Amino acid sequence: MSEGISQPDQPVTREARAKGDLFAKFDELIQMREGLLASGVEDPFNLVMEKVLSPTRAICNGRETILLGTYNYMGMTFDPDVIEAGKQALEEFGSGTTGSRVLNGTYQGHKECEDALKEFYGMDHAMVFSTGYQANLGIISTIAGKGDYVVLDIDSHASIYDGCSMGRAEIVPFRHNDIEALEKRLKRIPADAGKLVVLEGVYSMLGDVAPLKEMVRISKEAGAMVLVDEAHSMGFIGEHGRGVAEDQGVLDDVDFVIGTFSKSVGTVGGFCVSNHPDFEIMRLVCRPYVFTASLPPSVVATAATSIRKLMHGSNKRAHLWENSKRLHSGLKDLGFQLGTDEPQSAIVAVIMPDLTRGAQMWEALLKEGLYVNLARPPATPANMTLLRCSLCAEHSEEEVSTILGMFERAGKAVGII
Numbered sequence: 001m002s003e004g005i006s007q008p009d010q011p012v013t014r015e016a017r018a019k020g021d022l023f024a025k026f027d028e029l030i031q032m033r034e035g036l037l038a039s040g041v042e043d044p045f046n047l048v049m050e051k052v053l054s055p056t057r058a059i060c061n062g063r064e065t066i067l068l069g070t071y072n073y074m075g076m077t078f079d080p081d082v083i084e085a086g087k088q089a090l091e092e093f094g095s096g097t098t099g100s101r102v103l104n105g106t107y108q109g110h111k112e113c114e115d116a117l118k119e120f121y122g123m124d125h126a127m128v129f130s131t132g133y134q135a136n137l138g139i140i141s142t143i144a145g146k147g148d149y150v151v152l153d154i155d156s157h158a159s160i161y162d163g164c165s166m167g168r169a170e171i172v173p174f175r176h177n178d179i180e181a182l183e184k185r186l187k188r189i190p191a192d193a194g195k196l197v198v199l200e201g202v203y204s205m206l207g208d209v210a211p212l213k214e215m216v217r218i219s220k221e222a223g224a225m226v227l228v229d230e231a232h233s234m235g236f237i238g239e240h241g242r243g244v245a246e247d248q249g250v251l252d253d254v255d256f257v258i259g260t261f262s263k264s265v266g267t268v269g270g271f272c273v274s275n276h277p278d279f280e281i282m283r284l285v286c287r288p289y290v291f292t293a294s295l296p297p298s299v300v301a302t303a304a305t306s307i308r309k310l311m312h313g314s315n316k317r318a319h320l321w322e323n324s325k326r327l328h329s330g331l332k333d334l335g336f337q338l339g340t341d342e343p344q345s346a347i348v349a350v351i352m353p354d355l356t357r358g359a360q361m362w363e364a365l366l367k368e369g370l371y372v373n374l375a376r377p378p379a380t381p382a383n384m385t386l387l388r389c390s391l392c393a394e395h396s397e398e399e400v401s402t403i404l405g406m407f408e409r410a411g412k413a414v415g416i417i
Contacts, residue, residue, distance in 0.1 A: 032355070041359045042366070044374040054078055055266075055394040060371060066399060066406075068389045069373040073346045074235050074316055075394030076266030076306045089301035096296045101128075102283060105294030113304040117271055120307050121242055121257060125279040127272045128303075129288065130295050132231055132260025133159040135270030138288035139227065139256060140198065141167035148194035151185050151219075153177065155205070155381050157229065160198050169196070176203070176381065179214045186222040195224035201244030202232035205380050205388065206339035207347025209237075213248040220253060227256040235264025235310045236317055236346055236393075264310065267302045269295050316393040320346055323391045323400055330404040335417040339386065349375075350387040350407075357414060358385040364410035370403060 023030075037043060051059040055075035056067050076082055089109055099105035110128055117126035129135040140163025144150045150164045154173040164171045172189065174181040182197070189195055197219040199210050212228065219226045230243030238246030241264070245251040255276060261269035272282075283289060295303075321343075328343035331350060339349030352358030355376050362374040365387070373388040380386060391400075411417035 036355065036359055039356065039359075041356075041363050044359055044362045047366075047371065052077075055392050056399060058371070060366065063369060065366070066370050066403060068391070068395075068403060069371050070392070071232070071263045071390050072266060072392050072394075073232075073320060073390065074264040074266065074310060074313060075392045076264065076309070079266070079306065079309065081309065082266065082302045082305045085305040086298040086302040090296075090298040093297035095298070097294045099293060100290060101294045102290050107294075107297050107300070109297045109300040109304065110294060113300040113307070114271075116304040116307040117273055120240075120311055121251075121273045123257075123273040124275050124277075125273065127279070127282060127286075127289065128295065128300065129270040129272070130292055131268065132258070132262060132270035133162075134288040134292065135258050135260070135272055136160050136229060137163045137166060138286040139258060139272050139282070140164060140169075140196070141288070142282060142286045143167075143225070143256075144169035144194065144196045148196065149189050150196050150198055151182065151189070151224065152198040153200065153203075153210070155203050156198060156200065157204065157231075160200075160229065177208065177210055179211055179218065182215055183218050183222075186218065186224060189222075191223070195219075195222065196227060197224045198227045198229070200232070201228055201230040201234075201237065202345040202347065204232050204347065205375060205384075205386065206349045207232075207343075207345045207388075208340050209233075209244055209344045211248075212244050213250050216245075216250040216253050225255040226253070227258060228254050229258045231258070231260045231263055232345060232347065234259045235313065236320055239314075241310050241313055241317060261299075261303045261306075265303050265306045267299050267306065269299060269303055313393075320391060320393040322397075323393070323395050324348065326397070326400045327389065327391060327403065330400070331407060334404070334408050334411065336407070336411065346391045348389040348391070350389065352385040352387060352416070355385045357416065358387065361410055361414045361416055362387060364414050365406055368406040368410055370406045370410075 049058040049060055055072045055077050058065055058067055097105040113128050114126040136159035144167050146168045148169045149172055150169045151172045153176055155176045172185050174185045216226050228245050233243040235241045237244050245254050256272055256274045259271050261267045324343040324346050328348050337351040375388050376385050377383045
């Protein structure tokens with residue numbers, strides 16, 4: 001310790017902290033967390049999985065637990081071909097690239113992964129990022145700059161908003177999934193201005209699907225380019241698993257499709273595919289692509305293998321739809337309030353009365369042997385607290401029945417039903 005600097009006899013309390021403490025802005029959230037933990041509830045945002053047994057099972061807090069909150073929609077994390085591809089790449093190319101894609105960080109596996117994406121989507125160009133967050137951050141901030149307008153659904157993911165902020169484009173939000181509101185916003189923008197409409201195929205909190213067919217048509221009529229984030233639908237929704245844009249017949253009208261490897265693909269990374277003739281220039285001007293290390297060879301190898309297998313995943317897709325329908329109808333019959341009237345995706349959101357009861361329900365389910373996501377404001381729409389369930393194609397019919405029994409017992413114990 002430097003001479004002349006003494007330590008206070010008592011720790012500085014939050015009330016007595018010095019002016020200019022940059023943590024002061026988090027006081028409300030800190031107090032909410034402390035109040036939640038003081039009630040005796042286990043921290044729902046700090047769960048540790050001691051061992052993962054399969055796409056649907058793990059050891060959590062010393063007990064075997066069914067996983068219903070992992071986004072592992074197609075169950076590819078333990079696919080033998082995927083694991084073998086990663087092992088082989090690790091042995092042949094080492095543990096990492098130690099460089100950016102534009103310097104020494106493009107290996108054969110990165111090109112093969114982009115080739116797999118181009119084949120999967122039937123598009124001319126594909127660009128792989130180190131995360132899905134970076135894909136949105138990079139593409140949006142690069143193509144929509146100062147003086148341009150980004151029109152987006154108010155419930156858009158944080159990475160979309162951050163991409164707008166980084167590019168300093170004008171943000172024009174519209175009411176969630178409201179076709180008329182989108183049309184009105186577009187009409188207010190100067191006709192000669194650069195316009196990008198950003199939509200999501202499936203919205204991750206409630207699991208609801210966007211009316212892309214109408215929204216893409218309106219956007220194109222207004223002279224806007226369209227970007228669709230298919231993070232929660234790629235691999236599952238659509239005849240070939242290409243997402244909601246494919247399912248609604250507008251994939252050819254979309255300028256950019258953003259996706260992630262951390263959901264259906266079962267690893268980590270992000271991507272953008274496009275048919276724009278000048279798209280390759282993005283590799284030189286997109287800062288989150290240029291100025292970050294590329295994905296390790298083992299990761300792109302697992303991603304490429306998984307993507308190629310998802311092209312032939314129709315049986316898995318059908319089973320996942322059955323799981324979603326079974327869980328949705330079962331929870332509805334038990335008396336739980338759900339985020340959608342009918343199942344629209346692999347996400348089933350169970351609405352809780354408030355954060356305290358939601359945390360109690362989350363803990364009761366964990367003690368039953370079930371892990372789900374506790375989602376709270378401000379991440380959720382309309383200040384909701386909800387338990388977010390994400391189904392997997394590897395969940396058996398028996399597991400879904402077991403899950404419903406767990407919800408029934410926990411719901412009655414907490415007083416939710």
